[in-house]
Amino acid sequence: MSILVIAEHNNSELAPVTRNVVAAAQQIGGDIHVLVAGKSTDSVAEEAAKITGVTKVLNSVADHYEHALAENLSNLVASVASDYGHVLAAATTTGKNFMPRVAALMDVEQVSEIIAVESADTFKRPIYAGNAIATVQSADPIKVLTVRGTAFEPAGLDGSASIESLAAQEDAGISEFVGEELAVSDRPELTAAGVVVSGGRGMQNGDNFELLYKVADKLGAAVGASRAAVDEGFVPNDMQVGQTGKIVAPELYIAVGISGQIQHLAGMKDSKVIVAINKDEEAPIFQVADYGLVADLFEALPELEKAL
């Protein structure tokens, strides 16, 4: 049976996480098709066609696919899903939004946020904020899966798939895009960055994040935050790393002024090297840190910036 991967994109560029999802599809094994749905997606379809292992790209273009509204996107995916053994999307806010709708339309269960493929019907996924890893087997005829991007190395780019257009479904007409406020940043995207520097409640206010930004810029790093820092209004919520925010797994994660609650650890404990800077030597973050520095961050951060 073939595998359908739903591409994530912003109508001009393919989101890199799509390649991680294709890598998971490769491990399942089978012909891989990528579905691109959007307003004007020819360039996105061409990018998708280059991903290693992809044999066909389905390009569905309609105004009402521009913002990936779940009501419309799920109807489109469900219209072709019965031809496939597996349907995969990234476990991003977009994938988490429309995929369960696809599963219910097909009357199957969804396996959320897989981190490993054991076989075509058996997958590993974290539960209880990553404090346990469940191995689950699906008996459904169509396996609807969301994939944690950081758990799979991105697929290469030496493919040359054919591109076919796929007729759009009618606009469901029950939801509409009203507006969006996207955070603007020159730094790398949090979930794709090789180095992440995160601040917590210990930063004390939003202005002090400037100290982190300076270190991040020296390292070419993305900047994240704990829930406490977001709730205190220091930084916007899309910077939150944790069970209910973003899941990151960079080469280097530097946690500054973060105590290390289990909900935060769920979002970063698969990082290769973890550094903790905290003045409380009892902070739980030190239990997962490879290198811990017990110090006042207001002294340590400028020193670190200078030393880099």
Add this chain to the structure above:
Amino acid sequence: MKILVPVKRVVDYNVKVRVKADQSDVDLANVKMDINPFCDIAVEEAVRLKEQGVATEIVVVSIGEAKAEEQIRRAMAIGADRGILITTEAPASSLTVAKLLKAIVAEEEPGLVILGKQSIDTDNNQTGQMLGALTGMPQGTFASKVEVADNKVNVTREIDGGLQTVGLTLPAIVTTDLRLNEPRYVKLPDIMKAKRKPLDKKTPADYGVEEKRSVTTLNVAPPAEREAGITVSSVEELVEKLKNEAKVLS
């Protein structure tokens, strides 16, 4: 309008769960249970909409073990008017829960269904969306702001790059994100009053819903332990170790 709020009984979010020795599941014996934090936010939002005069009645429903009555009573203490408890033998899958909720939606005809975005035990993040598919209702997931006007609801959603606002035709589904509101504390007199509020006890068979379980758990293992780290005494030593030992800096 009427608001339906499904709530789930889960392990308290502060508890670090342990895997059973036979790796069949996590060990929940003698562990503190509570309302799922996102469901708490959903109840709070419904009560605020009632206080604003948008909602006329709040019906809270829970599906699972009989002890989930505690979580329904808690929601009633915050301000829900009545409850429905559907007891199942084993924890129900998201799809089964969505099918049961569909049957309740057909019966109660709520204008809004407000759910948490995910439960902190299974971390599935599915039920609200599945209910949307089964009922044909639109969905505003991961909501940080909800505004009802006429026959529509505008939902501001927390998405990966920032915020997105969608307009949904009522009846609609909203799933709550952390920053939608700050749930209030329950007061003792309200807990006493909640004990007298009506609660219907049902089973899945009452709604003609068969429990679907096509995904089975083969094994539950603890995550890989990280090797113990070291404490460095200065920033210089930290940078030196990152360069020469961990080799993550050049």
